Amino acid sequence: MPSLRHALLILFAVLPAGSVAQNTAEPFPWAKVQDDPHLSVVPRSASEAARIAKVLTTHDDFTAPQPFEELSGGAATVRNTGDANAFSQPSKTVDFEGELTFKLGNGLFRKLWVSSPSSTLASDGLGPLFNARSCQRCHLKDGRGHPPESAEDSSVSMFLRVSVPGGPEDGIDEIEGYLATRPEPTYGGQMQDFGLPGQRAEYRLDIQYDEVEVALAGGETASLRRPTYVAAELGYGPLHPDAMLSPRVAPQMIGLGLLEAIPAADILAGADPEDRDGDGISGRPNIVWSREFDRPMLGRFGLKAGMPTIREQSAAAFSGDVGISSTLYPDAWGDCTEAQADCRSAPHGDGDIRGVEIDDEALDLVTFYSRNLGVPARRDVADPEVLAGKRLFHELGCASCHRPSFVTHRLDGQPEQSFQLIWPYTDMLLHDMGEGLADHRPEARATGREWRTPPLWGIGLTEQVSGHSYFLHDGRARSLLEAVLWHGGEAEAQRDAVIALPQDERAALIRFLESL
Template sequence: MTTTRNTVILAAAFWSCALPLHANGWGEPHLSIIPRTEAEAARIAAVTAPTTRFDAPEPFETHPAGKATKFDALNRNAFSFASANMSFERELDFKVGNGFFRKLWVTAPASTVSSDGLGPIYNARACQRCHIKDGRGHPPEDGDDAGVSMFLRVSIPDEVSGLNAEALSYLANVPEPTYGTQIQDKSIAGVPAEGRMQVTYEPEVVTLGDGTQVTLRKPTYQLGDPAYGPLHPQARLSPRVAPQMIGLGLLEAIPEADIMALADPEDANGDGISGKANRVWSEEYQQWMLGRFGLKAGAPTIRAQSAGAFSGDMGLSTPLHPDAWGECSAVQTDCRAAPDGSDAPEHVEVSAQVLDLVTFYSRNLAVPARRDLDAPQVLRGKQLFSDAGCQSCHRPKFVTHRLTDQPEQSFQLIWPYTDMLLHDMGEGLADNRREWLADGREWRTPPLWGIGMTKTVSEHSFFLHDGRARNMLEAILWHGGEAEAARETVRQMPAVDRAALIAFLESL
C-alpha cells in the first residue's frame, strides 16, 4: 500500500469517532453555497417534478445545462466547448486547463521539467488520450488495439485482506497485493508494464416481444502477460471505459440534500427501486462526503477524480496523491526506484495550480443543446421512457445550488437524467467488487445528457461501463436487478415504440 493508504488506515479510529455518519448527508465543503429560502425550495420542487404531459416539450427543456448550454456546435468538437455563460476573463483559465488536459507527459529526467515524471507505469500519457475529444472511450476492437481509453481495476475481497472492519471502511476497496488498484499496461524504459487486458466475448441471444432476435456480447476479462507474478487467487478485475466529460461541474453543484431525498436503500415505498448514496472518504477535506463521480460514485469531487487519474492513469504525483511512483506497489521495487519529476517547492509532478486548472477545465465542459425535442416521435419516446419507469433512476431535472464563486454552475435548471445514486443492475453487469458502499452489483446511474452525440463526437456507439453494448438497445437489454422491469417493458415493445424510445435518447 502507498504511504497515503497507510496514513488513512492508522487514522481510521480517530476519524470514525470524530465524523459520525449523518442521516441526511455528509456536507459539501467543496462548494460556497448561498442557502435557499423556503419559498425558493418550494418553487424548485414544483419545477423539477416529473412531467405528466408529453404533447410538447417542457419549458427550458431546450437548455439541458441551463445557461451553460452550448448551441450551434453539433459537430465532433461538441463536447469540448466552455460553459456558454462563462465570462471572457474566465475563459483564459479554461483554455490553459485544456492545454494541461491535452499535454503529453514524458519520462523524467527531461529538459522539459514541467512535463516530466510520467509513470513509471501508466495507462496513457495525457488525459485527452483516454477522453478523446472529451467523449467516451471504447474497448479494444481487435488484437492490435491497445485499448488506451479502457483499463482494468483490480482489488481483493475484504475478507481475505487481514484488515479489520474499521480500517476497511476507510478504503474504497482492498488493493491487490502486487498490482494495486488498477492494471497499468504501459511503462517507461527499464520498468516492465504490469500486463495487458485480454477480453473475449460470448454471444447471448435475446428475443424481443415481436420475435426479433438481438445478439448481445458477454465479455470475460483476464490479465495477460503479468510481469510481476500471478494475481491473488481471489483478485477481482473490473473494466472501465473512460466516460464523457461534459456537465461535470453542474453535477457537482446539485445539492446533496436533493440527491439524498431520492435515496430509498430499503425500498420503503415498494416500487422495486432502492437507490442508495455512496459515502466516500475525502483526502482533501478529511471527512466523509457524498460520492458523485466515477462509475460507482467513488469520488466526491472533480478535483479528487482528476488527482486520482493523474496518479493511477499516468503515474503523476499531486498534492492529493504525493507518491511520485503513482500506482507502483511495495513489491515493485524497480518501479518505485525509478527517477521522478517532482519539483520544489511542492515536491510533486503536478502542482496544485495545474491540478486546479485541469479541474476548472473539467468542471466547465459544456453540454450541447437538445435536438428535435419537439418531433412527434421524440415526444412519444419521452412518454415511453417515463411509462417504462426509466426515469425512476434517470431523473430528468435538478436545480443547482446558488454559488458565490462558480457563476457558470450557480442556480441552473439542468436535465442530466441521473439520480447520482447506486443501483443494483443485476448479475449480468456485476463486477463482484465493492467501491466504498457500492457492492459488486451496484453502479451509479450514468447521466444521459449528450448520449445522442456519442457517435458524432467519439465515432462509435459503445455503451455501458465496459463498452460491451454496441448501441442503445443493447445497453437497455443488459439492464437487470432494479431495472429488470423497465428492461422487460422495452423488450416487449412493438418495433415502432422501440424506435420512438431510441429517437428520444438520441435527442438528449
C-alpha cells in the same frame, strides 16, 4: 434557444434547507454528508424552494416539450457544433477571463507527460507505469472511451481496476456499511499496460465476446456480446487468488461541474435503500472518504460514485492513469506497490520547486477545465416520435433512476454552475444492475453488483464525438438498445417491458434517448 436569462429561472429544492428524506433503517448518519464542503453555498429562501418545487412537479403532459427542456445544462448549455468538438466547448456561462483559464486547463489536459529526468521540468514525471501519457489520451475529444476492436488496436481507453477483500482494519469507522477492500499486493489498485524503458508493463488486456441472442416482441431479435476479461502477460507474477477485476472505459466529461453543484441533500432525498415505496427501485448513495476535506462525503464521480469532487477525481486519475503525483496523491511512483521495487526506485519528477509532479495551481486549472465542459443543447425535443419515446421512458419507469432534472445550488464565487435548472437524467445513486453487469468488486459502500446511474445528457452525440456507439461501463453494448437490454436487477422489469414493446414504440424510445 431561449435566452440565458430565462434559463436562469429556477433551482430545485424538494426539502427545506437542512432536511433530508431519511430512511431510519439505513445505519449511516445522513447529516454527516448532506452538506457540501467543496462549495460556497448561498442558502435558498423558503420562497425560492416553493417556486422551484412547483416548477419541478411530476410531468405527465407529453404533447409538447417542457419549458427550457432543450437547455440540458441550463444557462451553461452550448450549441451542438455538429462535429467531434461538441463536448469540448466551455460552458456558456464562462466569461472571457474564465475562457482563458479554461484554455490553460485544456492545455494541461492535453499535455503529453515525459519521463524523468528531463529538461522540461514542468512536464516530467510520467509513470514509471501508466495507462496513458495524457488525460486526453483516454477522454478523446472529452468523450467516451471504448474497448479494443482487435488485438492490434492501440486506440483504446480501457483499463482494469483491481483489489482484494480487506478486513476490519481496512474499514473506515466514520462510514458504516463501508465494504473494506485493499489494493492487490503486487499490482496495486489499477493495472497499467505501459511502462517506461526498463520498466515492465503490468499486463495486456484480453477480451473474448460470446454472442447472446435476445428475442424481442414482433419477431425481432437482438444480439448481446457477453465479455470475458483476462489479464494476460502479467509482468510481475500471478495475481492474488482473491483478486477482483473491474474493467472500465473512460466516461464522457461534459457537465461535471453541474453535477458537482447539485445539493447533496437533494440527491439523498431520492435514496430508498429498503424500497419502502415498493416500486422495485432501491437507490443508495455511495459515501466515500475525502482526502481533500478529511471527512466522509457523498460520492458523485466515477462509475461507482467513488469520488466526491472533480478535483479529487482528477488527482486520482493523474496518479493511477499517468503516474503523476499531486498534493492529494503524493507518491511519485503512482500506483506502484512495494513489490515493484524497480518502479519505486526509478527517477521521478518531484525533485524541483513544485515538490510534486503536478502542483496545486496546475491541478486547479485542470479541475476548472473539467468543471466547465459545456453540455450541448438537445435536438428535436418537439418531434412527435421523440415525445412518444419520452412518454414511454416515464411510463416504463426509466425515470425512477434516470431522474430527468435537478437544480444546482446558488453559489458564491462560482457563477458558471450557480442556480441552474439542469436535465442530466441521473439520480446520482447506486443501483443493483443484476448479475449480467456485475463486476463483483466493491468500492466504498458500493457492492459488486451496484453502479451509479450514468447521466444520459449527450448520449445521442456519442458517435458524432467519439466515432463509435459503445455504451455501459465496459463498452460491451454496441447500441443504445443493447445497453437497455443489459439492464437487470432493479431495472429488470423495465428491460422486460422494453422487450415486450411493439417495434414502433421501441424505436420511439430509442429515438428519445438519441435526442438527449
